Amino acid sequence: MDFSLTDEQQLLLDSLDELIARECTPDYVAKLDKEHRQPTEFRQAMHEAGFLGLGFPEEYGGTPVDATTLFLIAERVAKAGLNIGYGTELLSVLDILEFGSEEQKHQVLDELASGGCPFALAFTEPSAGSDSAAMKMTAVHQDGKVVFNGTKTLVTNAVGAKYLLTMAKNPDAEDPKRAFSMYLIPTDTPGISLSPIEKMLWRSATSSEIFYDDVTVDESCLVGKKGHGFVQLMKNFELERIMTATQSLGLAEAAFEDAATYAAQRHQFGQPIGNFQLIQEKLTDMSIKIENMKNIVYHSAWMVDNGKLDRIQASMCKRYCSMAAFEVADEAMQIYGGIGVTEGARVARLWRDIRGHRFGGGTDEIMVRIIGRQIVKDRS
Amino acid sequence: MTNIWIVAVGAAGIENLVTTAQQIGGDLTAAVVGERAIADAVAASGVDKVVWFGDPGSAPLEAFSGPVGDAVAAARPDVVLVPARNADRAIAGAVAAKLAAPLYTMITDVATAAGVTTVTHSTFGGIAEETVKVTGPVVLVAEGGAVISGGSAPIETVDAAADTTLTVVESRPAEHAAVDLSKAKRIVSIGRGLKSKDDLALVEALASALGAEISCSRPLAEGVDWFSHDRYVGVTGQHVAPDLYLAIGISGQLQHVVGARGAGTIVVVNSDKDAPYFSECDYGIVGDLYTIVPAITEALK
Amino acid sequence: MKIVVAYKWAANPQDASVAPNGAVDWSRAKYAVSEYDPVAIELARQLADATGAELIGVSVGEKQVASPMAKKAALSRGLDKLVLVADDALAGAGPVKFGLVLAEVIKGIGDVDLVLAGDSSIDVGQQTVPAVIAGALGWPTVSQVTKVSGTAGDLTVERNFQGGSQVLKATGPVVLSAAADAVTPRVPGMKDILAAGKKPAEEVPYSAPQLGSAVEVTGQSKLTLKARKGHLIDAADPAAAATTLVGALKATINL
Numbered sequence: 064m065d066f067s068l069t070d071e072q073q074l075l076l077d078s079l080d081e082l083i084a085r086e087c088t089p090d091y092v093a094k095l096d097k098e099h100r101q102p103t104e105f106r107q108a109m110h111e112a113g114f115l116g117l118g119f120p121e122e123y124g125g126t127p128v129d130a131t132t133l134f135l136i137a138e139r140v141a142k143a144g145l146n147i148g149y150g151t152e153l154l155s156v157l158d159i160l161e162f163g164s165e166e167q168k169h170q171v172l173d174e175l176a177s178g179g180c181p182f183a184l185a186f187t188e189p190s191a192g193s194d195s196a197a198m199k200m201t202a203v204h205q206d207g208k209v210v211f212n213g214t215k216t217l218v219t220n221a222v223g224a225k226y227l228l229t230m231a232k233n234p235d236a237e238d239p240k241r242a243f244s245m246y247l248i249p250t251d252t253p254g255i256s257l258s259p260i261e262k263m264l265w266r267s268a269t270s271s272e273i274f275y276d277d278v279t280v281d282e283s284c285l286v287g288k289k290g291h292g293f294v295q296l297m298k299n300f301e302l303e304r305i306m307t308a309t310q311s312l313g314l315a316e317a318a319f320e321d322a323a324t325y326a327a328q329r330h331q332f333g334q335p336i337g338n339f340q341l342i343q344e345k346l347t348d349m350s351i352k353i354e355n356m357k358n359i360v361y362h363s364a365w366m367v368d369n370g371k372l373d374r375i376q377a378s379m380c381k382r383y384c385s386m387a388a389f390e391v392a393d394e395a396m397q398i399y400g401g402i403g404v405t406e407g408a409r410v411a412r413l414w415r416d417i418r419g420h421r422f423g424g425g426t427d428e429i430m431v432r433i434i435g436r437q438i439v440k441d442r443s
Numbered sequence: 444m445t446n447i448w449i450v451a452v453g454a455a456g457i458e459n460l461v462t463t464a465q466q467i468g469g470d471l472t473a474a475v476v477g478e479r480a481i482a483d484a485v486a487a488s489g490v491d492k493v494v495w496f497g498d499p500g501s502a503p504l505e506a507f508s509g510p511v512g513d514a515v516a517a518a519r520p521d522v523v524l525v526p527a528r529n530a531d532r533a534i535a536g537a538v539a540a541k542l543a544a545p546l547y548t549m550i551t552d553v554a555t556a557a558g559v560t561t562v563t564h565s566t567f568g569g570i571a572e573e574t575v576k577v578t579g580p581v582v583l584v585a586e587g588g589a590v591i592s593g594g595s596a597p598i599e600t601v602d603a604a605a606d607t608t609l610t611v612v613e614s615r616p617a618e619h620a621a622v623d624l625s626k627a628k629r630i631v632s633i634g635r636g637l638k639s640k641d642d643l644a645l646v647e648a649l650a651s652a653l654g655a656e657i658s659c660s661r662p663l664a665e666g667v668d669w670f671s672h673d674r675y676v677g678v679t680g681q682h683v684a685p686d687l688y689l690a691i692g693i694s695g696q697l698q699h700v701v702g703a704r705g706a707g708t709i710v711v712v713n714s715d716k717d718a719p720y721f722s723e724c725d726y727g728i729v730g731d732l733y734t735i736v737p738a739i740t741e742a743l744k
Numbered sequence: 745m746k747i748v749v750a751y752k753w754a755a756n757p758q759d760a761s762v763a764p765n766g767a768v769d770w771s772r773a774k775y776a777v778s779e780y781d782p783v784a785i786e787l788a789r790q791l792a793d794a795t796g797a798e799l800i801g802v803s804v805g806e807k808q809v810a811s812p813m814a815k816k817a818a819l820s821r822g823l824d825k826l827v828l829v830a831d832d833a834l835a836g837a838g839p840v841k842f843g844l845v846l847a848e849v850i851k852g853i854g855d856v857d858l859v860l861a862g863d864s865s866i867d868v869g870q871q872t873v874p875a876v877i878a879g880a881l882g883w884p885t886v887s888q889v890t891k892v893s894g895t896a897g898d899l900t901v902e903r904n905f906q907g908g909s910q911v912l913k914a915t916g917p918v919v920l921s922a923a924a925d926a927v928t929p930r931v932p933g934m935k936d937i938l939a940a941g942k943k944p945a946e947e948v949p950y951s952a953p954q955l956g957s958a959v960e961v962t963g964q965s966k967l968t969l970k971a972r973k974g975h976l977i978d979a980a981d982p983a984a985a986a987t988t989l990v991g992a993l994k995a996t997i998n999l
Contacts, residue, residue, distance in 0.1 A: 113933025536875020579957025617907025
């Protein structure tokens with residue numbers, strides 16, 4: 064099995080390293096966390112260097128590349144310590160590419176091609192997290208318009224997004240399975256108001272509570288088929304799960320590097336703490352977990368590129384990486400001890416950000432529901 | 444008799460090269476490009492003869508590389524010594540090309556016997572050392588040194604056909620006087636450990652208390668622009684040999700360190716106890732420069 | 745108009761290791777287009793875009809100069825094509841030999857109006873090769889260049905000069921070496937990298953230059969550095985550390 068990178072992938076990563084060294088320094092990332100704001104400057108630099116155009120068709124201004132390349136880039140950015148710095152908006156865009164009208168495709172992809180943030184995913188509601196069927200937001204179709212009412216919450220990076228890809232329910236739907244539809248709504252539509260949510264993790268992304276108060280939009284904002292909201296949404300969940308796993312992997316690598324270097328340099332009892340067996344055991348197991356995460360991420364990537372991906376693989380990838388990365392981060396915190404929670408060390412921030420991936424993008428437990436049920440079902 | 448040539452372009456500081464030439468032993472001729480005053484100064488430096496390529500007028504001195512290269516090659520020298528300055532290097536290239544002779548820098552030893560010159564020099568930016576025996580001409584580039592006097596040599600003027608395709612259109616002089624760090628006896632050198640240009644004040648206070656010049660590592664003279672190019676010490680920058688070199692917030696990358704290896708005493712102040720410079724210092728203090736530097740300034744009072 | 749950029753495929757000596765017998769081991773070092781060469785390529789690319797000139801990259805060295813990775817790395821920086829000499833006979837070559845071989849390649853290309861090079865190579869840093877190329881071609885050379893504009897036979901060159909700057913005019917071919925901070929080079933994107941795989945790269949056979957001297961390496965060693973005291977002063981109390989240092993300096997160098 065050839066696990067090596069192609070020359071093109073290696074050169075792209077070399078370019079990315081150059082860009083990260085210039086535009087995404089540890090100080091910059093620490094500042095974003097402190098100020099609870101998005102990496103606008105780094106995003107702009109990535110756009111100018113052509114990185115944001117990767118993975119979608121040329122006719123919309125993109126450069127097609129394989130999924131493995133996209134995950135390699137995402138891992139590298141996360142390894143620089145920046146959480147959700149790359150990749151998440153691309154995946155959402157793929158939904159539009161597959162189901163959207165020509166006009167919607169252009170709206171979204173033109174925005175992406177010019178370095179802007181096309182949209183945020185507005186799904187979660189105060190009473191609908193893992194239980195997405197419990198969504199209450201309504202979309203009433205009438206006289207060529209759709210009127211939205213309801214509340215979305217924990218919407219990532221809605222601030223600065225041109226559109227909100229909103230999942231809403233037809234209150235008159237007979238079949239509950241066909242009640243939900245996907246809509247592309249301009250964020251500045253009258254009736255929409257954003258309220259910021261302060262978080263203690265994922266602070267390089269904004270989170271908002273969004274109120275839709277008689278928001279009226281032309282019917283053409285429907286994406287794909289009415290009633291097919293969830294079917295459409297699920298299609299790209301797999302890719303999103305692997306992308307989330309890649310974030311966990313990259314951040315874990317950063318935490319491991321910090322902890323290993325610290326262990327080699329921190330002296331206690333007259334020697335580096337890295338000489339002590341318990342520390343060595345931690346480092347060993349952290350290293351193995353990272354190797355495992357890499358294997359499951361890139362095996363999954365290979366499956367995507369060879370048309371073999373199924374949702375079980377994607378779910379396993381997500382669950383394993385979220386949990387293993389957290390274990391790596393937790394041990395990194397332990398190795399650092401008190402110094403790790405001071406301003407100069409980033410390990411505590413990595414620990415916080417990594418923790419979020421155990422419930423963000425699908426909880427560890429929902430992954431069990433998906434995988435465990437299927438395992439038994441396959442044998443019944 | 445060993446035939447030694449020195450090339451001097453636009454400046455007469457060749458003390459180190461004259462010393463090296465005397466160490467090698469032989470006839471010493473200087474090829475001079477620049478105004479007459481430079482030729483006169485070089486003629487007083489201890490060389491045996493000066494070959495002057497005439498008044499350059501407004502021509503850029505690089506335009507003389509052709510005639511100088513031809514003249515030096517025709518003289519069939521054993522050793523050609525060139526100062527490590529931009530214009531001199533431009534002409535050294537022509538000399539080396541016409542002679543098809545090897546060129547070395549960072550020289551630690553040189554001797555010529557029976558037409559064979561043995562040179563010991565650092566290689567690969569200073570990570571290793573090599574000794575070579577050169578049968579035939581060799582070009583050596585080194586810090587020129589100060590202007591010296593005490594000698595008196597005849598000046599032969601050559602009617603040089605400088606390259607007229609290169610002309611000066613506009614000259615924008617420096618906003619400040621050039622500084623020659625090669626003469627400084629004490630230097631305080633600052634690196635990336637300094638967080639902001641505003642913090643330079645505390646470095647200046649220390650330099651003032653020490654009676655020292657200030658230099659920097661390359662990143663502070665390029666990209667951030669806190670210092671002019673003539674203030675950075677490094678393999679492609681200034682090579683200094685002060686009695687005291689105080690390196691503050693400089694990690695000790697090879698490219699920087701080679702520029703100050705000639706220092707008598709090296710003191711390193713850095714917050715990273717694994718900074719490479721600590722393995723090449725006489726005195727080292729692992730600490731925050733923002734507290735250590737003012738403390739040293741205070742202790743000097 | 746034809747513009748050539750002479751670049752080097754080299755590794756950082758910090759990543760090389762030196763054996764006790766002085767042999768330098770580059771096997772674990774990562775080779776790349778030498779650090780300051782992309783600045784020269786960027787200046788050349790901007791001039792080529794402004795004038796419609798052809799931009800040719802030239803490099804000489806051991807076999808790896810022509811490896812697929814090396815070629816793509818160079819072409820993805822913005823060159824239109826490459827002309828290379830890749831021969832292990834060039835192992836251990838010094839800057840003069842490199843300069844003479846590069847000059848021959850440039851002569852072979854013919855009708856070259858301008859040669860650009862980086863400030864210095866990352867592995868040697870002698871700032872010599874551009875001047876040797878110029879000397880061998882019989883052209884003038886200018887270093888520390890920050891801007892270049894115009895067309896063949898009418899180039900305007902700005903360079904750092906004695907703390908200030910100068911503007912020069914070149915009415916004939918010239919070799920320019922770019923100041924390390926002349927311009928921030930663009931980072932190659934995927935489009936550039938993919939396009940690199942399709943651009944032409946020609947290899948020219950190595951022809952040994954006539955040399956004026958015979959060189960024999962008689963010794964190699966790790967650097968014999970001046971012995972340093974290596975005295976680390978405890979800085980738990982900055983004032984005490986400072987006093988200790990100043991005291992030591994007063995005693996040793998008569999501060």
